[in-house]
Amino acid sequence: MRLDKSKYCAQTAVKMLSIVISAFVLAAPSVARDYFPAQIASTKFIYDPTNEVDVELVLAVDISQSMDTEEQEVQRAGYVSALTSQEFLDAIHVGPIGRVVVTYMEWGGVDEHFIVADWTVIQDASSASHFASKIAEAPLRQVQRTSIASALEKSVQMVQNNKYTGLRQVIDISGDGPNNQGGSVTDMRDRMISSGVTINGLPLMMKSNKNTWQAMLNLDHYYEDCVIGGPGSFAIPVRSKEGFADAIRMKLVMEIAGLRMPEPSNYLHKASGREPVRCNLFD
Structure with missing residues (x-):
């Protein structure tokens, strides 16, 4: 059975x-x-180990009409100085891979994006100098509006469509005014950081010692509340033309090395203890 x-x-x-x-x-x-x-x-x-980097970094630089020629020249010189500094190179060398990939994009209104220096692997003084020379030699341009939202979207698209694989993806956006075109900047910010990028800010407040809308707006607070986001995000305000190069160098070193500024600091301020910024005021 x-x-x-x-x-x-x-x-x-x-x-x-x-x-x-x-x-x-x-x-x-x-x-x-x-x-x-x-x-x-x-x-x-096709897997290519030479395309592995520690950081994919987009330098997104404001060229709206509020940036006069002198300020644009100071801005360009500051990035060139920072990118070729020994501190920046040392930060690259301490990474597990020892190289980063960087692109420099200028932006203004919606869909006004200009690639001044395309994706370039930087791993030593020679490659850093080559990349910086593209920025220094490019002609200056100026556009009308300020769409931080559009610049963030374009920056993330550039990260997603390049051939590199980074341990971190960072958008470094600088500007001297609020978003005034292209929809809600906070909605766009939230969408972009959901893809895994970190957005850091460089609010330019070189005119804030005068009776200007920059001073009334507290642009550094606007960037803290409305623009930056993602793991370890931070903003460093630039309050003088003389301090521009130092601020950029500090920011690049922190981004490449994955560092956070100890508090208290003359550069970083906690958002707590003040009224939150109305981010949609100019959208």
């Missing part, structure tokens, strides 16, 4: 197996069609 039961179970198992095989064969063409796009996409990816 036990033998007959075993024989019956074996026959049943064989029948079930044959049914499964038949179903698989019949469904095979349909399955192949369903996964065909994914197979095509996967064949385009």
Whole structure:
């Protein structure tokens, strides 16, 4: 009786197996069609260890009409000085991979984005100097509006569409005014950081010692509440032309090395203890 039961179970198992095989064969063409796009996409990816970097960094620089020629020249010179500084190179060398990839984009209104220096791997003084020279030699330009929202979206698109693989992705956005075009800056900020990037800010307040809208707005507070976000995000305000290069150098070193400024600091201020900024005031 036990033998007959075993024989019956074996026959049943064989029948079930044959049914499964038949179903698989019949469904095979349909399955192949369903996964065909994914197979095509996967064949385009070729692993290249030289494309691995510690940080993918977008330097997104404001060139709206409120930035006069002198301020733009100071801004360019500050980035060139910071990118070729020994402190910046030392920060790169302490990384596990020892190289970063950087691009320099100027921005204004919606869809006004100008790639001054495209993605470049920086790992030593020579590659840093080569990248900085592209920034120094490019002609100055000026546009009308200020769309931080559009600049953030473009920056993240650049990160997602490059060929590099970084341990961290950082958007470094500088500007001297609030978002006034392109929709809600906070909505865009939240969407962009959900992709995994960190957004740091460099609010330019070089005119804030005068009776200007910058002083009334508290642009540093605006960047803290409305623009920056993501793991370890921070903003460093620039309050004078003389301190521009130092602020940028400090910011780049912190971004590349993944550092946070100890508190208290003359550069960083806690948002707590003050009224929150109305981020949609100019959107």
